[in-house]
Amino acid sequence: TSVLITGKTNLDTNGIPSFEVESMQIGQQVIPELLLSQAESWLNELIVKKINEQVPGLQIMNINISSGLITMSGMR
Numbered sequence: 001t002s003v004l005i006t007g008k009t010n011l012d013t014n015g016i017p018s019f020e021v022e023s024m025q026i027g028q029q030v031i032p033e034l035l036l037s038q039a040e041s042w043l044n045e046l047i048v049k050k051i052n053e054q055v056p057g058l059q060i061m062n063i064n065i066s067s068g069l070i071t072m073s074g075m076r
Helices: 033-054
Strands: 003-011 017-026 059-066 069-075
Touching: 003 069, 017 033
Parallel strands: none
Antiparallel strands: 003 017, 059 069
């Protein structure tokens, strides 16, 4: 099934990325507001965890989203 997430990305002063989820739809089901904050927290924790596992100490400098593909670049 498809997932549509609408929101924006942020980078803090330490180069830690975060996503602010405004709406989410899985298939035809719109996710209620109550679950959006939980999904947002889970997504942000997962992304930071995976970045730290694969590239410890990476400071994200740029986030690009194009055609559903998220690309992050940075430096150590």
